[in-house]
Amino acid sequence: MDQANKFGFTINRSRLIDYDRSDRKVRDYVTLMEPSFRLCFACGGCAATCTAGYHKSFNLRRMNTLIRRGEIEPLREEVTRCMLCGKCLLVCPRGVNTRNVVAAAAAAIRKLDRNEL
Amino acid sequence: MKEALKHIVVAGGGVAGMEAAGALAEMGFRVTLVEKNNDPGGHLGRWHALFPDRRPADEVRHYLRKRIEHRNINVITGTTVEKIRHHGHEVAVDLSGGTEERADAVIMATGFDLFDARRKEEYGYGIYDNVITSAELEDLFNNGRIVKADGKEPARVGFIHCVGSRDEKVNNNHCSKVCCVTAVKQAIEVRKMIPSCEVFCFYMDMRMYGPYYEELYRESQEVHNVNFIRGKVSEASVNINNRLVIKVEDTLAGRPLKMELDLMVLMVGMEMSAPGAKCAAASGLPAGINRFLETADHHFGNNLSSMKGVFYAGTCTAPMNITDTISHARAAVEETVRYLNRR
Amino acid sequence: MNSELFIIPFNLGLYFILIYSVVRSTVWFRDLSRSDKLRLQRGFFGRPFMQSIREIFMESLLHRKIFRKNPVLGYMHMSLAFGWFLLIVFGTIEADFFGERHLNPPSHAIFFRWFNPGHGDTGFASVYNFWMDLLLAFILSGLLLAMIKRFIPGMMGMKKTTRHTWVDRLALISLWLIFPARLFAESFTCGANGSGSFLTGNLGATLASFLPAAQIAPWFWWLYSLALGTFFFLLPVSRYFHIPVELFLIFMRNSGITTGDRSSSYTEVQTHACSSCGVCISVCQMSYAAGIHNIQSAYFIKGLRNDRDISAITANCLMCGRCEEVCPVGIELGPMRLIERRQGERQDSIPGFLERYSLTRKRSTIERLPTQSYSYLEREDPARADVLFFAGCMTHLTPSVIAAMKKIMESAGVRYRFMDEKGGVCCGRPLMLAGRDREARELINHNSDIIWKSGAKILVTSCPICYKVFRESYYLEAQVMHHSEFMKNLIEEGSLRLGYLHRKVVYHDPCELGRGSGIYEDPRSVISYVAELQQATQEKNMSLCCGGSLGNLTLASGKRALIAADAAKILTQSSPDELITACPLCKKTFVQATDTKVSDIAELVAAALPEPARKARSRIRRMTARTLADG
Structure with a gap:
């Protein structure tokens, strides 16, 4: 709150996806590891069918969007919830290799934390 | 001596074929219209009302029927075109049943097939009672009553967009164009027939590309209270009360959503017609990746095939609505006449 | 005096490889777990010993399995392995029988013709000579096939042959040189002395007719010895190491040692026992159907052997198990790959030469941190049921299978509960296939809890993926059945009345x-x-x-x-x-x-069920009772 007041504008900053400042290393890594990541058109079929998402917040469609925007923080915990069951793989109308997107995202976040990206 | 009339075979008696045949006959050509069913009319024959203005399909059917009531037109029904080949200056057309027609030109108007919803097994078509296709809903409209399998009126109806379209899993990456607006039209009709019934459309993108389509979409919300949820339904099951349960993500809310439905309508898309594809393959006419016929040029040769004297009309080249089909058929007639005059 | 200098390379090589083999086996034995040590000891002094000897004869010498798979390839391996074996055995006998002394050093048998140039003109000796020439011809025919295979793999019915490192190439050249060198060495010596049988004698006579055979012969004896010596020295660092290692593997396997779920000296032995024969490549659908040619088991094992970062290869496999079925050496390729998948992220570490071939070196293992956590799952309290039906995640996308199972069970009068009707929790098998066993255990515990609480006697599943993990990794009282087994039981006990479909x-x-x-x-x-x-x-x-x-x-x-x-x-x-x-x-x-x-x-x-489905409620009770009795 102090920080926010000092600079005035920072209050709204967290609400904003500042695309020019966002870090897209994770997106680049995931795209490299799983090129079909780019094919998602956000239909939500994966999230609809998801076994894990039935129990707790885990949403591959949202994860895909957030990674593209460089918004990694909300994913840290979510990415660990996937059961790799593969239902999403059978549902995806774009043929995204969904399970590998999750694996690549998890690996990217680990690498990011170790400054390896 | 009077020159014999030039002869054109039109393969397919749907909207495109009937319009093309009518136009050619009017211009003084002799036309043989080959139709696989017992009556010309194509898919339109089944439809109750048309988008965007919900005009009765009968009006268009009547127009087309009049169009082919011409002494120059010979209609052969219950027959398909098996193969088209060159024979000297003429084109020889092999028909099912072993007969052959000689013509100066051929117009392929073999149209489309509706996607077989059984191929999308997770939606339960053919497994659960109350899963129907958009075409079957038109049957219900024609019967004047919308009922479930048990004969009762549904309290909640869901329309599932893009069934068999934009879906790699059924080898169809293309958009069928007309299903979005059809769903909106049908949703309105359901709401009008059963005012107490809740109606939901589950869509990936609303593709309201034609004149007054967007307005129809707006009207469905403003006047008819149709609900729209953005998300692809992943699967359907039935619960203990024999009510359908669908799973979808409400992508705008960002959460998975479960909903019970009394009636689920699958907006089945368009695919290249099987007899058309068979004929094209036998005749050496190339198909595109989407399996529709590949035209010579997407911009200036959209009615031209790779074979001299063979022209394309309507949805054998791509999904299109009735307006565009009629325009496309007229353009095919123009190309055909130009070809015949030049020869 | 018989001590020609050219025998030195051969002798050095031979004693090197003998000592190396003993030390290497000792190290591997030392690194075995205590129970596996015990198994091996028991196996060595028990019945499995004879079984191993038999297997070594059938597989390592005759190459029966490769023979069945591909007769030409089998002949190639057999002629080289069995032919060479016979040549050594009969060569030793020859040296002992016809030589000046009995119990000669090995070199004396190998270079017998040099030491006895005029031997074998008459009687039994000439028959024996004929036999030795025949063996050499037998080997040479195999060698010819090997060359054809290397240069034109298609002719041998092989889709692809494995790629070689430079050490492998050097070893290959020395191996290929051994028998032609022997042929020419013997032929020149025979030619100079007017001896030899149909092969060496005739070739020798021809060569001697226009060449100074006596002067040329020593050069070829040198080449022969050098080729042998080089081959023996390169053996431990080349792909041919698989030949001696396979013998060790056979003893281990027949003693009941299995791959298990972590690396051990058994995985090391399997890694080195791979001959890179490429049979796994030929049957791999990823190769011939999908055009992916660098991930097959032969390459996977090679990567392991050379300590490369093979994570991409390891992951890119269908785990269908076809390669394991055809592997002539019997390497447990599936479990080997799973072990590697359980590893953490690894850097490509290219070890130095000495480090690489050090006796005690093992592929470094990296602990993988858990990537998933399912602590969010809440415990459930299921209703009790005798028969539990678990459709599985995938089956929810094939509702016709669920509908069919419901219809069948109702028709047979089975009182069942549909465990994951509203969507259950994954069985854990996909996680295990990804090498995440620890995480899978969480899901297994969750599901096990539900199954135990339900008191089910039979757990039926429609998904083979679930079936495998239920059977192998769950501790259940319930009998696990795939729906095909379950239906078979229902049919056999008469609970299902079925018509015949003319399809x-x-x-x-x-x-x-x-x-x-x-x-x-x-x-x-x-x-x-x-x-x-x-x-x-x-x-x-x-x-x-x-x-x-x-x-x-x-x-x-x-x-x-x-x-x-x-x-x-x-x-x-x-x-x-x-x-x-x-x-x-x-x-x-x-x-x-x-x-x-x-x-x-x-x-x-x-x-095939008659409409409307008839009920036979009483019958399932009998079945359940029987299962209980069996259990």
Whole structure:
């Protein structure tokens, strides 16, 4: 709150996806590891069918969007919830290799934390 | 001596074929219209009302029927075109049943097939009672009553967009164009027939590309209270009360959503017609990746095939609505006449 | 004096390899777990010993398995291995019998002709000579085939042959030189002395007619010795190390040692026992159907041997198990790959030469941190039931299978509870296939808890993936049954009245059910009960993978489609009315790849039920009681 007041504008900053400042290393890594990541058109079929998402917040469609925007923080915990069951793989109308997107995202976040990206 | 009339075979008696045949006959050509069913009319024959203005399909059917009531037109029904080949200056057309027609030109108007919803097994078509296709809903409209399998009126109806379209899993990456607006039209009709019934459309993108389509979409919300949820339904099951349960993500809310439905309508898309594809393959006419016929040029040769004297009309080249089909058929007639005059 | 200097390279090589083998075996033995040590000791001094000797004779010398797979390739291996073996045995006898002394050093037998140039003109000696020439010719014929295989693999029915490192190439050259060198060495010596049988004698006489045979002969004896010595020295660092290691592997395997779930000296031995023969490459659908040529088991093992970062290779495998079925050495390729998948991220570490071939070196293992956590799952309190039906995640996308199972169980009067009707929790097998066993354990515990609480006697599942993990990794009181086994029981005890469908069908063995769990006959007998079962060209243990496998995390959908299309084409060669499978994933995959109708075995049986379904409620009680008694 102090920080926010000092600079005035920072209050709204967290609400904003500042695309020019966002870090897209994770997106680049995931795209490299799983090129079909780019094919998602956000239909939500994966999230609809998801076994894990039935129990707790885990949403591959949202994860895909957030990674593209460089918004990694909300994913840290979510990415660990996937059961790799593969239902999403059978549902995806774009043929995204969904399970590998999750694996690549998890690996990217680990690498990011170790400054390896 | 009077020159014999030039002869054109039109393969397919749907909207495109009937319009093309009518136009050619009017211009003084002799036309043989080959139709696989017992009556010309194509898919339109089944439809109750048309988008965007919900005009009765009968009006268009009547127009087309009049169009082919011409002494120059010979209609052969219950027959398909098996193969088209060159024979000297003429084109020889092999028909099912072993007969052959000689013509100066051929117009392929073999149209489309509706996607077989059984191929999308997770939606339960053919497994659960109350899963129907958009075409079957038109049957219900024609019967004047919308009922479930048990004969009762549904309290909640869901329309599932893009069934068999934009879906790699059924080898169809293309958009069928007309299903979005059809769903909106049908949703309105359901709401009008059963005012107490809740109606939901589950869509990936609303593709309201034609004149007054967007307005129809707006009207469905403003006047008819149709609900729209953005998300692809992943699967359907039935619960203990024999009510359908669908799973979808409400992508705008960002959460998975479960909903019970009394009636689920699958907006089945368009695919290249099987007899058309068979004929094209036998005749050496190339198909595109989407399996529709590949035209010579997407911009200036959209009615031209790779074979001299063979022209394309309507949805054998791509999904299109009735307006565009009629325009496309007229353009095919123009190309055909130009070809015949030049020869 | 017989001590010619040229025998030195051979002697050095021979004693080096003998000492190396003893030390290496000792180190491997030392590194075994205590129980495996005990197994090996028991195996060595017990019945398995004779079994191992027999296997060594049949496989390492005669190469029976390769023979069955490909007679030409089998002949090639047999002529080289068995021929060389016979040459050594009869050479030793020859030296002992015809030589000046008995009990000669090995070099004396190997270079016998040099030491006895005029030997073998008459009587028994000439017959023996003929035999020795015949053996040499036998080996040379195999060598010729080996050369053809290397340069024109297609001629041997091989789709691809393995690529070599420079050490392998050097070893290969020295191996290839051994027998031609011997041929010419013996021929020149025979030519100079007017001796020798049909091969060495005739060739020698011809050569001697225009060449100074006596002067040339020593050069070839040197070449022969150098080739042998070089080969022995390179043996431990080349692919040919597999020859001695395979003997050790045979003893270990026959003693009952298995791969287990972590690296050990058994995995080391298996790694070195691979001959890179490439049979695994030929059967790999990823190779011939999807055009991916660098991930096959031979390359995987090679990467292990050379301590490369093979994580991409390790991950990119369908885990269908076809390669393991055909591996002539019997390496447990599936478990080996899973062990590697359990490893953490690894850097490509290229070790120095000495480090690489140090006796004590093992592939470094890296602890993988858990990536998933399912602590969010809440415990459930299920209702009690005798029979529990677990459809599985995938089956929820094939509702016709669920509908068929419901119909069948109702018709048979089975009182069951549908465990995951509202969507359950994954069985854990996909996680295990990805090498995440620890995380899988969380899901296994969750599901086990539900199954135990339900008090079920029988757990039926429609998914072979679930079936395998239920059977192998769950601790349950309930008997686990795949729905094909369950239906077979219902039919046999008379609970299901079925009509006969006049349909010709082909059955596809799902990987996890067939090779994975050994269930081949139950589905077939169920199908034969209701329809005409046609044979597929590739079935049972050599059944194809549909391409949809969850065992591969990285394979792109386009490549999967290629595999599916190829498999579907082969399966529907006989134009059946229906393609039957017993796995929802196979069904979903094949539907996309063929115009033939694809059904699950449950759908086929449900279609054979008379309408309306008659109930036979009492019968299931009998069955449950019997299962209880069996348990």
